[in-house]
Amino acid sequence: MTMPKGSNTPVPTTVLRLETTRRAGPGTPATEIAALLLTSGRIRSDADHLTRDHPAHPSGAVRHEETRREDGLATDVFTVDLTRVEDAVERIVLAATADGGTFGQVPGLGVRVTGPDGETVAHYDNTGASVETALVLGELYRRQGGWKFRAVGQGYGSGLEGLAQEYGVTARREVRRPEPVTPEPRQPATGLGRPEPQLPYVASESTAQPAKITLTKAAPAVSLAKQGATSGALRVNLNWRMRATRWTKGPARDLDLDLCALYELTDGRKGVVQALGNAFGTLHRPPYIHLDGDDRTGASADGENLTVNLDHAADFRRILVFVTIYEGATSFAGLNATVTLRPQHGAPVDFSLDECAVPSTVCALALLTNEGGDLVVRREARYLVPERGMSPQRTVDRAYGWGMNWTPGRK
Structure with missing residues (x-):
């Protein structure tokens, strides 16, 4: 059963697998998933900000394992070894940013936390998002010598800037690797060029491209x-x-x-x-x-x-x-x-x-x-x-x- 927003549950102090899944396809904003290791509520450096382009923490405690796409779903997987998390780290936040729209346009967004045997120890489906372009989905945090997972589900309309103000995240520009995609029939080549950068708003319904002005x-x-x-x-x-x-x-x-x-x-x-x-x-x-x-x-x-x-x-x-x-x-x-x-x-x-x-x-x-x-x-x-x-x-x-x-x- 999915956790309600704001609730928490104990998790075992062991190696956990965090899977963040959402629907992906035409018209859906590209989504970047990040894990933030917080000390006194802030990251200490960019090393505490992990994404698929910056996958491994120096301590070895947290790692982005993969991004996969299948059956219309995109999934990012992090592993967290709670036995290796540095004493100074109080929380590990799982956050997401949207490029090309808002989280109101990202259906099926949720987090599942599983233990070493594959059993689900926490599950949260994020619902009710609207204009947010950055979301804190959940967090692992210390409590009385152990660890808990909280379903947060709170966001910002200012994207990465909101995370920067809250947690000290650097507004760095990622050199993005292409997401793995399900093979599709090849279309006749029409020319060469780089993919166009996504706009931070909903794309126009029309697919016709107006003539370029020079x-x-x-x-x-x-x-x-x-x-x-x-x-x-x-x-x-x-x-x-x-x-x-x-x-x-x-x-x-x-x-x-x-x-x-x-x-x-x-x-x-x-x-x-x-x-x-x-x-x-x-x-x-x-x-x-x-x-x-x-x-x-x-x-x-x-x-x-x-x-x-x-x-x-x-x-x-x-x-x-x-x-x-x-x-x-x-x-x-x-x-x-x-x-x-x-x-x-x-x-x-x-x-x-x-x-x-x-x-x-x-x-x-x-x-x-x-x-x-x-x-x-x-x-x-x-x-x-x-x-x-x-x-x-x-x-x-x-x-x-x-x-x-x-x-x-x-x-």
């Missing part, structure tokens, strides 16, 4: 409203391929670019969304802009991504999307970069960055301005050269008259 020097601007992009999510992607130049400092994998956004809201508030200072932003409250994560090595196939909540388009006065070189090079020369703005509704907009011939460490990519309630995207592709002692952020601020105060930061 911004050029001759035609540098486009109205989002005229293209049908008046609501939902706008994903801004930066991708690059690096070749060696006299301004590079090492291998391409050592290049760390940061995708950022300066914003000004109609109520006068201003700020920046960037990895530096962990200013990742929020989607469902001001500034309505969120940076997915910080790709510090360039190893991620998806590059870096910003998401803008177009349901709040009327709250924006202007947004400047820009990119800085954090380390690995002293100029954008040799950086073959492509910027793509992919709205949930309407045509994708893309442009390439022209070859850089100056020692620039900051490039203004695109400027979105509110013109009579309509957001207009203008291609900037403007390389800026900071003055001696001036940061890239302050340089782009001065060029566009944002008027903010800047202090040194780190990530």
Whole structure:
């Protein structure tokens, strides 16, 4: 029998198997399952944050064993050896995040805890989820010298940011391995390319792909409203391929670019969304802009991504999307970069960055301005050269008259 939300039950202090299962298929958000080892309510480092891309804890007590998909179900399996859990660890939280929608669109989500003989010692089916994009499903916790499992079933509408605020989880960008899938009949090949990153909103019912819009020097601007992009999510992607130049400092994998956004809201508030200072932003409250994560090595196939909540388009006065070189090079020369703005509704907009011939460490990519309630995207592709002692952020601020105060930061 499934446990009611908020209830708890004793579990044996032995090796336990935690299986998290949910329905998976077209239109269902991709789900990431994580185990968090908590000391005084927080993780101590990224080593305490386990996923299928970071599967093993240094203590050997917790491990992500597999992700499998069969009969329309996706299952993540963790093993927890409670006899090996460090004394400092008080709780082991099982959490989930949704990419491409909310947990109200993830049916059949549940957790089963089994012992060494395969007997079920705890079982919880999560029901009643709606707008949450991050959920704490359950937790193992110490009690009077033993262990218990609690069915939690509480979530956050801010996704990974909610887990970050609650448990200190780093908003790192996972280099995701493809999930195993049930073989399907092969379709005729239509071209080559990477899978498109998922949007954090429900996908449009229409499967037809609108024609792509390419911004050029001759035609540098486009109205989002005229293209049908008046609501939902706008994903801004930066991708690059690096070749060696006299301004590079090492291998391409050592290049760390940061995708950022300066914003000004109609109520006068201003700020920046960037990895530096962990200013990742929020989607469902001001500034309505969120940076997915910080790709510090360039190893991620998806590059870096910003998401803008177009349901709040009327709250924006202007947004400047820009990119800085954090380390690995002293100029954008040799950086073959492509910027793509992919709205949930309407045509994708893309442009390439022209070859850089100056020692620039900051490039203004695109400027979105509110013109009579309509957001207009203008291609900037403007390389800026900071003055001696001036940061890239302050340089782009001065060029566009944002008027903010800047202090040194780190990530």
